[in-house]
Structures are given as structure tokens and as C-alpha cells.
């Protein structure tokens with residue numbers, strides 16, 4: 001059976017506009033046919049539904065680029081170990097998925113499209129199963145981590161330091177999923193905000209979002225000594241180690257976290273690029289990490305930290321929205337650029353930088369963070 005990305009994409013484009021209905025149908029079907037699987041999922045399924053669809057979208061649209069797809073599915077397969085997913089679950093999911101696509105792309109469905117979906121799903125499932133199997137020999141499915149520090153830097157923002165009980169290898173810029181004892185089976189992503197350390201400690205920057213179960217628990221109900229669960233590190237926004245270019249980082253709010261890890265790792269590497277870090281918040285009170293960044297700047301003269309505030313008219317420093325602020329400087333077209341923050345800010349910043357001549361290949365971002 002050979003892959004036919006075109007047929008998969010064309011039929012999937014009929015499902016995309018009715019994503020909410022299709023994912024509800026998918027889970028309804030999955031649980032009706034396999035009731036024992038329901039307990040593997042959280043009680044409230046809204047975030048889960050969005051995640052499934054965004055993962056599916058990403059897979060479908062990357063069918064033409066096997067390397068990117070293999071890297072993504074490899075991470076996804078490793079990550080699914082923490083849910084207790086094993087090979088036979090993929091058959092159940094594959095059946096429900098095929099039934100869903102068949103139903104929502106009924107207008108065009110035929111044997112050829114069905115064969116294309118079966119081939120694509122088998123390839124994806126095999127990549128995930130293979131990477132989970134090889135990972136199981138070398139790595140735990142999840143990590144326990146003790147909270148060793150909890151600093152409330154703003155009413156809604158905390159910097160939390162964790163000590164994983166086993167070594168947690170990761171690359172600067174990557175993120176982990178976090179589960180609290182209060183909300184079993186509910187995992188949310190947070191970037192690791194420091195480069196790897198000898199003592200294995202990691203920091204997370206957490207903002208509580210309205211209705212965010214995990215983020216609110218981490219801000220309001222988590223104390224030193226508590227234990228969290230962490231999934232395996234993931235993400236591809238990592239530093240270009242051999243690059244000789246200067247660096248621009250554009251950080252919106254807690255999107256600072258992975259960029260701070262990247263900046264720390266560049267400093268630790270011994271390289272001396274000029275680094276501009278544009279650090280944006282809505283109000284000056286939300287520049288929760290500024291004192292730390294200023295300390296970094298004073299010990300590494302090639303780093304320039306530029307705080308920017310968007311929604312506080314009386315603020316005396318630089319004011320404005322990050323995408324537009326990036327255009328106030330000289331051209332960044334020869335820089336490596338890393339962008340992280342609210343997705344609308346990231347998209348607009350990337351669009352403007354591209355318009356100003358920065359090649360897309362040099363702009364690094366990670367589109368993963370959902371509701372917290």
C-alpha cells in the first residue's frame with residue numbers, strides 16, 4: 001500500500017470546516033466500541049478534542065515531508081507512553097478515525113481514498129509504536145518532580161522550580177507536559193525556562209488562565225514539597241548550535257520561558273553572538289522576569305534586553321505591540337530569530353519579519369501551546 005498524500009489532504013479538507021463535529025463523533029465512536037478506553041482520558045474532553053484535531057491536521061499537512069513527520073510522530077509516540085497507550089490501542093483509534101473521515105468526507109469517498117487513509121494511518125501508527133518501543137528501553141514513560149521553589153511574581157504568574165527524581169534529558173527550547181495530583185489525566189504543556197543544569201533542576205513560567213485547571217492549580221494550590229508528573233520533553237524550537245549569526249528573540253509574556261533557556265544555552269556555549277531579546281508584556285507589572293534578565297545582561301555584555309509594554313499608556317520605557325516593535329530597529333535579515341508567545345502575536349511577528357526580508361528558514365517557533 002503506498003502513501004497518497006494528495007487524496008488524504010483533499011478528503012481531509014472537507015473535514016476541517018466541521019472539526020468540532022468530527023472530533024465529537026470520533027470520540028463517541030471510539031468509546032462506544034471500546035468502553036474500556038474511556039478511563040484513559042480526562043473527564044472533560046474539550047482540550048483533548050482540540051489536541052487530537054491539531055495533531056491530525058499537522059500530520060495530514062506534513063505527509064509530503066517524511067523527515068518532519070517522522071520527528072513529530074516519534075515525539076508523539078514517546079509522549080503517549082505516559083497515558084499507558086500500547087500497540088493494540090492504535091487499531092481501535094484507527095477504526096474510529098476511518099469511520100469519522102468516511103462519514104464527514106462522504107461526498108467524495110471511494111475505495112481509493114479509503115486505501116490512502118489506511119496507508120497513511122498505518123505509517124503514522126507504526127512510527128509512533130516504533131518510537132515508543134525503542135524509548136521504553138532507555139527512558140521512563142513519565143517523571144516525578146518535586147517542587148523546590150514557588151515564586152509568585154505577579155498575581156497570575158509564578159516561576160516554579162522542580163527537581164525531577166530521575167535525570168530528565170532535554171534540549172533548550174523544549175517543553176514538557178505537566179500533570180498535578182488534583183487533576184488526574186489532565187496534562188498541560190509548559191516550556192522549560194533554563195538550559196540543562198548539573199543539578200537537573202528545571203524552571204517553569206506559569207500564568208494562570210481563566211478556567212485553566214492545571215495553570216490555576218500550579219499558581220494557587222501548589223506548595224514547596226508537592227510532587228508533579230512530567231511527560232517527556234518535546235518540541236523543535238531549539239538553538240542552531242553551529243550558527244555564527246547574531247540572534248533576535250521575541251518573547252510575549254510567559255512565551256519568554258523557552259527563549260530564556262535558548263539564550264542561557266548560547267551564553268553557556270562560549271559563543272559570543274549579539275543577542276537582542278525583545279520582552280513584551282501588557283503592563284509593566286507583568287514583566288515578571290525582568291530583574292533576572294537584567295542580571296543576565298550585566299554578566300554577558302553581548303545580550304541586550306529590551307522590555308516593551310503594550311497596554312499601559314503611562315509606561316516610560318518602550319511601548320507598543322511586539323510585531324510592530326520588531327520593525328523599529330535595523331533589519332534582522334541576517335539573524336537567527338526565535339519567536340514565542342500568544343499565537344496571534346507569533347503569527348503577526350513572523351509575517352512582518354518575513355516581509356522585512358528574514359528568510360522563513362531562519363525564523364524558529366513552536367506551535368504547540370494550547371489551553372492551560
Ligand SMILES: NC(=O)C1=CN([C@@H]2O[C@H](COP(=O)(O)OP(=O)(O)OC[C@H]3O[C@@H](n4cnc5c(N)ncnc54)[C@H](O)[C@@H]3O)[C@@H](O)[C@H]2O)C=CC1
Pocket residue numbers: 189190191192205206207251252253254255256257258279280281282286308309310311320321322323340341342343344345348369370
Ligand atoms: N508558559 C510557557 O511555558 C509558555 C507559554 N507560551 C504561550 O505564551 C503565551 C503567553 O501568554 P501571556 O503571558 O498571557 O501573554 P499576554 O497576553 O500577556 O501578551 C504578551 C505580549 O504579547 C503581546 N500580544 C498579545 N496578543 C497580541 C496580538 N494579538 N498581537 C500582537 N501582540 C500581542 C502583548 O502586547 C504583550 O506584549 C500563551 O499563549 C502561552 O500559551 C508559549 C511557550 C511557553
